[in-house]
Amino acid sequence: MTDSSPAMPEPAGLELAMDRAYRALHFLLDKVVARIAAVILLCGTLLACIEIVRRYILGVVFDWGQDAVTYVSIAAVFIYFAVTQASRSHLAVLALLDLLRRRGYVRTVLTIRTFVSGISLTLFTALALWGVPAVERAEKLGRTTQSMVIYIWPFQACLVIAFALMALVTFFHLYQDVQALRGKTVFPWAPVEEGIEI
Amino acid sequence: MGALGSGLIALLAIGAPIGVALGGAAVAFILYDPVLSANTAFRAFFSFVNKYTLMAIPFFIYAGFLMERTGLISKLFKFADAIIGWLPGGFAYATLIAAVLFGAISGSSTAMAAAMGVIAYPEMIRRGYPVWMAAGVIACGGGIAILIPPSITLILFGIITEESIVKLFFAGFVPGVLLAVSDAVIIVFIAWRLKLPAGEFSVRKLWESTVEALPAILMPVFVLGGLYGGVFTPTEAGAASCAYALIYGLAARRGAFLRELLPTTMRAANLTAIVFFLLGCVGVFQFLLANKGWPQDVATWVGAQGLSVMGFLIVLLIVLLILSMFLTGVAILALTVPIIYPVSLTLGIDPIHLGILFALAVEMGGVIPPVGLNLFAVSGTTGVPVTRVMKGAVPFLCTDGIVLILVLLFPILALWLPNSMVQSVFN
Numbered sequence: 001m002t003d004s005s006p007a008m009p010e011p012a013g014l015e016l017a018m019d020r021a022y023r024a025l026h027f028l029l030d031k032v033v034a035r036i037a038a039v040i041l042l043c044g045t046l047l048a049c050i051e052i053v054r055r056y057i058l059g060v061v062f063d064w065g066q067d068a069v070t071y072v073s074i075a076a077v078f079i080y081f082a083v084t085q086a087s088r089s090h091l092a093v094l095a096l097l098d099l100l101r102r103r104g105y106v107r108t109v110l111t112i113r114t115f116v117s118g119i120s121l122t123l124f125t126a127l128a129l130w131g132v133p134a135v136e137r138a139e140k141l142g143r144t145t146q147s148m149v150i151y152i153w154p155f156q157a158c159l160v161i162a163f164a165l166m167a168l169v170t171f172f173h174l175y176q177d178v179q180a181l182r183g184k185t186v187f188p189w190a191p192v193e194e195g196i197e198i
Numbered sequence: 199m200g201a202l203g204s205g206l207i208a209l210l211a212i213g214a215p216i217g218v219a220l221g222g223a224a225v226a227f228i229l230y231d232p233v234l235s236a237n238t239a240f241r242a243f244f245s246f247v248n249k250y251t252l253m254a255i256p257f258f259i260y261a262g263f264l265m266e267r268t269g270l271i272s273k274l275f276k277f278a279d280a281i282i283g284w285l286p287g288g289f290a291y292a293t294l295i296a297a298v299l300f301g302a303i304s305g306s307s308t309a310m311a312a313a314m315g316v317i318a319y320p321e322m323i324r325r326g327y328p329v330w331m332a333a334g335v336i337a338c339g340g341g342i343a344i345l346i347p348p349s350i351t352l353i354l355f356g357i358i359t360e361e362s363i364v365k366l367f368f369a370g371f372v373p374g375v376l377l378a379v380s381d382a383v384i385i386v387f388i389a390w391r392l393k394l395p396a397g398e399f400s401v402r403k404l405w406e407s408t409v410e411a412l413p414a415i416l417m418p419v420f421v422l423g424g425l426y427g428g429v430f431t432p433t434e435a436g437a438a439s440c441a442y443a444l445i446y447g448l449a450a451r452r453g454a455f456l457r458e459l460l461p462t463t464m465r466a467a468n469l470t471a472i473v474f475f476l477l478g479c480v481g482v483f484q485f486l487l488a489n490k491g492w493p494q495d496v497a498t499w500v501g502a503q504g505l506s507v508m509g510f511l512i513v514l515l516i517v518l519l520i521l522s523m524f525l526t527g528v529a530i531l532a533l534t535v536p537i538i539y540p541v542s543l544t545l546g547i548d549p550i551h552l553g554i555l556f557a558l559a560v561e562m563g564g565v566i567p568p569v570g571l572n573l574f575a576v577s578g579t580t581g582v583p584v585t586r587v588m589k590g591a592v593p594f595l596c597t598d599g600i601v602l603i604l605v606l607l608f609p610i611l612a613l614w615l616p617n618s619m620v621q622s623v624f625n
Contacts, residue, residue: 038463041470045260048253048437049444056429069437070250077247077256080471090215090472091529097213116214123222130237134244145248159244 015179015186022172022187029083033165037079044073064149071150075158082165086190088173107181114177121170128163135160199492202227216529217479224479224486234489239482246481247474250433252357255473257436258348260466264443267458268450270414272317274299277411284399287389289325290335291382293318297339298346298378299418314339315579326395329582331388334590337576338381338598341561344527345374347422348439351527351560353432354473355553358480358535362550363432364425368616369550373558373605380597388593413446426619476532484536493540500541507545511606514538515559522563523570530560551605554612558602565591565598 011019051065062068084090100109137143139153172187179186202223209219221239228234265271278292278299285291293314300314314336322332344351347367356363388394408415421439424430430438447455487493500510521530535556542552564572573591577584605611 034464034467035460037467038460041256041260041467042459042463044253045257045437045440045444048257048433049441052430052434052438052441055434066250069433070248070253073253073256074248074474076467077470077474080467081475084468084471084475089468090217090475091526092213092215093210093524093529094213095524096211112212116209116212116218119209119214119222120218123218123225126225126236127221127240127243131240134237134240155248156244159240 011186015184018172018175019187022190025168025172026086026190029086029165029169033079034083037076037083040072040076040079044069044076047072064145064147067145067147067150071145071152071155075155078155078158078162081162082169085166086169110177110181114174114181117170117174117177121167121174124163124167124170128160128167131156131160131163199490199495202486210533215475216525216532217476220476220483220532221479224483227486234486238485242482242485243478246484247478249357251363251431252474252477254348254353254363254432254436255350256466256470257433257440258350258353259469259473260463261436261439261443263462263466264440264447265414265417267455267462268413268443268447270411270446271296271300273407273411274414275317275321276407277415279397280400280404280407283397285389286396287327287385287394288397289318289322290327290331290385290389290394293322293335294339294342294378294381294385297342298374299415300343315576319576319580319582325397328392328590330586330590331392332590333576333580333582333587334592334594335381335385336580337565337570337572337587337591338594341564341572341598342374342377342381344557344561344564345370345377345554347371347425348432348435349557350473351531351557352553354477354528354531355535355556356432357477358484358531359539359549359553361553362616364428365550365616366553367422367425367432368619369554369612370557371615372611373554373601376601376604376611377561377598380601381594384593384597413450417442417446473528476528480532480536487536493537494544496537497541497544500545507547508606510542510545511547511555515555515602515606518556518559519563519566522560523566527557527560527564530563531556548609548613550616551609551612554605555602558598558605562595562598562602565595 010016047065048069051061051069054065055061097109097112100112135153135156138156139151143152144150145152176187176190205226206219206223209222210216214222221243225236225239228239229236274296275292278295279289282288282291282295296318297314315333318336319332322335323329343349347370349367349370352366352370353363355361356366417439420442421430421435424438425432425435505513518530518534521534525533539549539552543549564570570591573584573587576582577587580587
């Protein structure tokens, strides 16, 4: 079977550098970050199961048990935010864009996508930057979770890292969208699964 | 408030992720407001998602994915088929029963519609059911998961409003059963009109399928029994579901299950990340709303329109049905509950009744033509054109509408069980 689609020109210069950088980031997210997050989520789940056994069968509980389950699990989910962002699978209302695309307003759709990527990048960057003083303050004051045993700042730091990674991924999306507006296709290998349903 | 609302609607319309639209609009307002400091947005996000109750969501999602990997879902179908498949149109009832049982494990409507599309559709076609009917049954059967505990929609409603999730679970039971029964009535009618084939009843087949499906049937009995009996909290019930699925998966499939464990966990983490990012942004938005007292302003405005409680609920349901044609249940809850809930409280509407009405409207919206999400999920997995899925969904949609009207007019249908059961356990 022969491939009838036109051959993509090989990237060069800045385009090549961006392609390599995004490939590296994708590899990091898919093969490292996603797996670490999954293992942490599994640990959180097992911890919750152990807590049930301790509470209902052995009749003893750790004060910090519920806190540990909660914060271990949310740390895993925070870490996964960027993986989800990389595939652009956060929930969105795409009815208008689909309609415009069907009517042939492709350039309008691309302009809107670029604008949305710009807004998303601004939001994630702002949240990451605003999170840093919050983490510093929590660490300085020694703030703990409800059980007064577990420090809260490492988990806030996870959220800051999550937003920073999301901003980084969105920066590449913005680049991809701007290039599309210019009539160029970049990162054709990057999976995009818009409109995932729950 | 007008600027915030307009900004939010504009961002949603241009396809911004719903979390980005909610968070972006709120952050823009916080920056503009001289009283609020910028980093409250980060703190509001973090505080909203670090609740122990919220962990029920990843656990139930994870349990659903794990159960799917154990292969028990197809055994549930065999079991349901053995019970009722011998009646004319029996496999359609079996699909409904499997939907209710799987709903008690998974809690996700579209996931269930997609899963059933793969398992039930080919079998119905093989047995001579019309394509439109097979697709319609699956599209509408999937919606029952929203009402049957552990419904992710109801958990989210409970978390955003801080209402009792256990009460919501109890409240969803009767409307969920009503939906299943009303759908069964439609199947009886279609089976009679089209003279659909009946299977053969076999005690041996029933016994074998019961033994095979027993671990899947016992899971909701064990988990929901613990929840209803007041033993487990919803989060513990979710964790117990995961433990059950893990133990069964390891015992039944050993190495194969272990190899699939990490990818399955990643799928669960992906779905949970989508929900939690949205919830964190709801937290930022809700913080702003509460800080500015806007829900009270909306309540005052609604009061000034002279709408009765019933009038308000009817308008609300119409809006929800329209929204649910375009958005998933999670997104609708995230967008509307922070504003509607305080208004409803001011009007004296029972929050548990409100939660069930939300769930029913979301369930119906999933199959309302032309853009109901379940229609597309079933079309995608079965390859049936959306128009034919719609044709099959219409009769079920009518009975679902009747159930919605009944629950609207008679709140006791939703409130009787939680009022009589939960109080006796916890009060």
